[in-house]
Amino acid sequence: MKPIVELRQVSKEYPLGKLVVNALRDVEMTIATGEFTTIAGPSGSGKTTLLNLLGCIDVPTRGTVLVDGQSTSDLDDRALTHLRLHKLGFIFQSFNLISVLTLFQNVEFPLLLQGGMTKAERTQRVLEMVERVDLTPQLTQRPNELSGGQRQRVAIARALVTRPRIVLADEPTANLDSATGQTIIELMKEINQSDQTTFLFSTHDPRVMERADRVILLKDGRIASLGVESEASDSSGQGAELGNV
Amino acid sequence: MKDLLATWKVLVIISMRNLRSHRVKTLIVGFIMFFGTFLVVVGTSLLDSVEAGMTRSITSSLAGHLQIYSSEAKDKLALFGGLAFDNQDIDTIRDFSALKAAMADVPNVKAVVPLGIGVGTGLMGNQTDAALNDLRLAVRTRDAEGLQRAIDQVRQIAVSLELEMKNRLAVIETTDAIKLELELVARIQNDAFWSVFTTDDEPEAVARMLEQLEFLDTEIAPLTADGRMLFMRFFGTDLDLFAESFESFYIVRGERVPERQRGILIGDRTAERYLKHRVAREFDALHKQVVQEGRKIADSKVLQSQVQHMARQYNVIVLDLSPTNTVALTEKLRAYLDAEQGALLPQLVQSFLEVDDTTIASRHAWFYATVGPMIKLYAMDVGDTVTVRTMTQGGFMRAINLKVYGTFHFRGLETSDIAGTGNLVDMLTFRELYGVMTQDQIDELQDIRQAVGVEDIAHDDIEDALFGSSDSLVAAAVVDDSDEADSASNDNDNAVLLSRDARTAELESEVFTQEQIDHGIALNAAVVLHDASDLQASVRQVQAALDAASLKLQVVTWQSASGIVGQFITVIRLVLYIAISIIFLIALVIINNAMVMATIERTGEIGTMRAIGGQRSFIMTMFLIETLVLGAISGGLGALVGTLTILVCGHFGIAASSDVLVFLFSGPRLYPEVGLHNIAIAVGAILAISVLSTLYPARVATRIQPVTAMRTTE
Numbered sequence A: 001m002k003p004i005v006e007l008r009q010v011s012k013e014y015p016l017g018k019l020v021v022n023a024l025r026d027v028e029m030t031i032a033t034g035e036f037t038t039i040a041g042p043s044g045s046g047k048t049t050l051l052n053l054l055g056c057i058d059v060p061t062r063g064t065v066l067v068d069g070q071s072t073s074d075l076d077d078r079a080l081t082h083l084r085l086h087k088l089g090f091i092f093q094s095f096n097l098i099s100v101l102t103l104f105q106n107v108e109f110p111l112l113l114q115g116g117m118t119k120a121e122r123t124q125r126v127l128e129m130v131e132r133v134d135l136t137p138q139l140t141q142r143p144n145e146l147s148g149g150q151r152q153r154v155a156i157a158r159a160l161v162t163r164p165r166i167v168l169a170d171e172p173t174a175n176l177d178s179a180t181g182q183t184i185i186e187l188m189k190e191i192n193q194s195d196q197t198t199f200l201f202s203t204h205d206p207r208v209m210e211r212a213d214r215v216i217l218l219k220d221g222r223i224a225s226l227g228v229e230s231e232a233s234d235s236s237g238q239g240a241e242l243g244n245v
Numbered sequence B: 001m002k003d004l005l006a007t008w009k010v011l012v013i014i015s016m017r018n019l020r021s022h023r024v025k026t027l028i029v030g031f032i033m034f035f036g037t038f039l040v041v042v043g044t045s046l047l048d049s050v051e052a053g054m055t056r057s058i059t060s061s062l063a064g065h066l067q068i069y070s071s072e073a074k075d076k077l078a079l080f081g082g083l084a085f086d087n088q089d090i091d092t093i094r095d096f097s098a099l100k101a102a103m104a105d106v107p108n109v110k111a112v113v114p115l116g117i118g119v120g121t122g123l124m125g126n127q128t129d130a131a132l133n134d135l136r137l138a139v140r141t142r143d144a145e146g147l148q149r150a151i152d153q154v155r156q157i158a159v160s161l162e163l164e165m166k167n168r169l170a171v172i173e174t175t176d177a178i179k180l181e182l183e184l185v186a187r188i189q190n191d192a193f194w195s196v197f198t199t200d201d202e203p204e205a206v207a208r209m210l211e212q213l214e215f216l217d218t219e220i221a222p223l224t225a226d227g228r229m230l231f232m233r234f235f236g237t238d239l240d241l242f243a244e245s246f247e248s249f250y251i252v253r254g255e256r257v258p259e260r261q262r263g264i265l266i267g268d269r270t271a272e273r274y275l276k277h278r279v280a281r282e283f284d285a286l287h288k289q290v291v292q293e294g295r296k297i298a299d300s301k302v303l304q305s306q307v308q309h310m311a312r313q314y315n316v317i318v319l320d321l322s323p324t325n326t327v328a329l330t331e332k333l334r335a336y337l338d339a340e341q342g343a344l345l346p347q348l349v350q351s352f353l354e355v356d357d358t359t360i361a362s363r364h365a366w367f368y369a370t371v372g373p374m375i376k377l378y379a380m381d382v383g384d385t386v387t388v389r390t391m392t393q394g395g396f397m398r399a400i401n402l403k404v405y406g407t408f409h410f411r412g413l414e415t416s417d418i419a420g421t422g423n424l425v426d427m428l429t430f431r432e433l434y435g436v437m438t439q440d441q442i443d444e445l446q447d448i449r450q451a452v453g454v455e456d457i458a459h460d461d462i463e464d465a466l467f468g469s470s471d472s473l474v475a476a477a478v479v480d481d482s483d484e485a486d487s488a489s490n491d492n493d494n495a496v497l498l499s500r501d502a503r504t505a506e507l508e509s510e511v512f513t514q515e516q517i518d519h520g521i522a523l524n525a526a527v528v529l530h531d532a533s534d535l536q537a538s539v540r541q542v543q544a545a546l547d548a549a550s551l552k553l554q555v556v557t558w559q560s561a562s563g564i565v566g567q568f569i570t571v572i573r574l575v576l577y578i579a580i581s582i583i584f585l586i587a588l589v590i591i592n593n594a595m596v597m598a599t600i601e602r603t604g605e606i607g608t609m610r611a612i613g614g615q616r617s618f619i620m621t622m623f624l625i626e627t628l629v630l631g632a633i634s635g636g637l638g639a640l641v642g643t644l645t646i647l648v649c650g651h652f653g654i655a656a657s658s659d660v661l662v663f664l665f666s667g668p669r670l671y672p673e674v675g676l677h678n679i680a681i682a683v684g685a686i687l688a689i690s691v692l693s694t695l696y697p698a699r700v701a702t703r704i705q706p707v708t709a710m711r712t713t714e
Helices: A047-054 A077-087 A103-114 A119-132 A148-160 A178-195 A206-210 A229-243 B002-021 B023-063 B096-103 B127-141 B144-171 B176-188 B203-223 B239-245 B268-275 B278-292 B301-311 B314-318 B323-337 B345-353 B360-374 B427-434 B439-452 B459-468 B472-478 B483-489 B493-509 B514-518 B535-548 B563-601 B603-612 B616-652 B659-665 B676-702
Strands: A003-016 A019-032 A036-040 A062-067 A088-091 A166-170 A198-202 A214-219 A222-225 B066-070 B109-123 B229-237 B249-254 B264-267 B385-391 B397-410 B422-426 B524-529 B553-557
Touching: A003 A047, A003 A198, A019 A047, A019 A198, A019 A222, A036 A047, A036 A178, A036 A206, A047 A062, A047 A166, A047 A198, A077 A088, A077 A103, A077 B603, A077 B616, A088 A148, A103 A119, A103 A148, A103 B002, A103 B603, A119 A148, A148 A166, A148 A178, A178 A198, A178 A206, B002 B023, B002 B616, B023 B397, B023 B524, B023 B563, B023 B616, B023 B659, B023 B676, B066 B535, B096 B109, B096 B514, B096 B524, B096 B535, B109 B239, B109 B427, B127 B144, B127 B203, B144 B176, B144 B203, B144 B323, B176 B203, B229 B239, B229 B268, B229 B427, B239 B422, B249 B268, B264 B268, B268 B278, B268 B397, B278 B301, B278 B314, B278 B360, B301 B345, B314 B345, B323 B345, B323 B360, B385 B427, B397 B427, B422 B427, B427 B514, B524 B535, B535 B553, B563 B603, B563 B616, B563 B676, B603 B616, B616 B676
Parallel strands: A036 A198, A036 A214, A088 A166, A166 A198, B229 B422, B264 B397
Antiparallel strands: A003 A019, A003 A062, A214 A222, B066 B524, B066 B553, B109 B229, B109 B385, B109 B524, B249 B397, B264 B422, B385 B397
16 A cells, blocks of 8 residues: 555654653654554653644654655645645544534534635535534534534544545544444544545554554654554553553 | 635634623723724714814915915914914015916916904094094084084083082092083083084184184093003905905995905904993893803892893993983883883983893893994994004004994804904005005105105115104104194194094095005915815915015915914814824723733634644634624724714704804804714724734734644543
8 A cells, every 4th residue: 555654763852941852763654545543652652742743733853754745844834734734634632623613614614724615515525424423413503512422523524524635533532431432433443444544543542442453552752563453452551551651 | 705705704603702702801892992983983073073164264264275475484474373472573475466476377276365464452532532523524514413413412421521520529639620620511511602513604603613623622522531442453455355255254234345445344253342332242241141041140140240230330321322312212211111200311221231031132132222323332333433553563653544344254253252353454554554655655755855855765764764763743644644743834723624534534535556455565365275175285386386486485274374273173183193092002902912811712722723724824814803893893883873973963063162162163063074084094993903903912823833732621
């Protein structure tokens, strides 16, 4: 498969007072189109930093991040924003819906930012997406009228409505009960398989990891394993312990 | 386009939510914006209306649209008085005709009117002088009826003089002088004294009459109090051109000065305030307060004391009446007041003047209908001759007798002192009062010089030479109708008597040519334009024409020529703008503050929008829309309420409570109008403030990194 994301010798450092925190060190990895990959690792291991770099909301201190063949370091804020809007979809741990907008308007929001569609086209696209996440009856409700699982489904619909190449999800199930979390992961998996959309998500949850094609394990900002599902589940608990340094 | 609409719809939804969720902030900011807009609409509309009114007041009454005066002037021209009140040195326009010729080539100039400002005193003969004048006139014209009327008048004066002297006699120790005067007065109360006055043409009869007249002139006239003197501010001008050029000018009483003749027109306000009979003036003031302003005498101690004061003046009326009128008024008042037959005039007049709330209106009307024609209502009235005295530029006293042809006013400014207390004299009189000689006078001087063999004198020194010399006789002969000058060379009494009247009559009937009026100095000139919409352009055109004609003159707009009055509006405008600026500054700070708070609160949401793919410009727009929506709503409301306020005021009018306001309003009430530009300025200003106050918080918002979305918790 053609790689959709490549990281070459990527390091990310944050200044913290007089100290420098090495959030990521010399990370080297490739994600192929259509993968359903999870990034695991203990807190502070660099999962979120890695997702930020992949999601083009941050750029590396050293090394190269290629998203769909394009180096993010070469792009200015405007171009990065454009890249996010057109090629990436985001699902957040806290759903991050816009509270005043209805479910429909929340899902429509990225399409409005993109522009170039008629109202009819937009409406059709939004309705399709809402249908897939099974929320059609709640179309005119606002986020505070929905349950946590419903909100995350709206977020998924919002992330997917622009038909992005990659969907990045930061702990998408962390704020949900395990059953709902499971449903969300199933939904993501189903979309992944039917649309060949690449999914990359971070998680602590072993049951979520089980559903992934691949588990990338991070430890102290380095890749501990680029391995397979079984390896990831074996080492997850260990990684968590190691992470508390 | 449709995208844009949909995007804006979302933006508006988000903005409205933000406004709703911060209700207190929205209300405070909204109110400030509302008030600011309201103030701008009302304030600028009022000011525009006042300015329009003032423009009308000034340009159509005296100033014209532009003013021209010497470019060598030491002071700035101030038509309505400046800081150096009436002592301004604005130099002169040496030859007005050259200016007039230069202006003929400027297409936008409708008329150019010569002007000169001067101050002096107007001297009115006393009551006795006036009565003796009438007597003299009656003798000259052999008018039997007039003769009898004048004799009655003089005898009535004698009665009151006698009364006054007897009163003095009772309180003064040194009585000899008074006793002597009493003898003189007793002489003219004798019928024999008056029997010589006939319409007989016999030289002997005339001589006898003249003898008696001389006695009256020299012995009786000095016994009465001096005539009144009035401080006068006058404008010299081409009276005919002035009347044509200033459309709000109109004659109240009397008539215009005959074309190209000498004469004075009294400002109607001057006449009403300073020349009117004391009782009439006080009656008018009371009438105005009670009938027009609706105050009640019964409720006001001040009004009651004004009534008492007026009633105590009954003698001023009684002594002013001729014997015939005394009888007539007594009878009429008895009937009017339903008084007993024996009631005497002083008591009748006094009780007539003791008005109350119910009688004031009818008695005021009756006063003017019945008493008015019997007394001298104005000390200086239409038809009278007044002696105007001024100090010339050379520092010498100059006096000219002028006939009062009428009183004038400027339409809409009837109750304003600022516009109505000036008086108008013809240009030639003005030049003489200012200290410039007419050709006749120069010729006369030439004759005198030849007769006495004086050497040549430089033109500039003429005035000094003429009036500065010890030969004051000549000075008097030129303008002052002094009898002594003539009598020195003429022993014929008859000729003296008649020449005095004849000379005044000759002065009055002299008709000048337009050339004489134009050719000579003026202090300044008013330019009336066809199209006054672009004053600055007109100033440039006129200045160019002046320069082309090599005239050392400058042009200014009426605003800068009206001195303090012209700057008044600028000052008010400044005050208003400062007030508005302060309000807007407060609005700016408050909105800015509130929006910064809102930005901090919404960091997560903004971060999410950025992460999803919202550009910085989108965030900026979102913030701008939020304040713009608030600005549009509250500004719109403010403009609406402001407009309604002005419309209501425009319908009912705002009363001018003081003289200055009458002048500024160009009438007793201001009917303000609101223009589209007033609303546009207000709404524009508030929207600009909205944008300005949001720039900083919006900038802060655009700096929010998309990364923050990842840390957000709901």
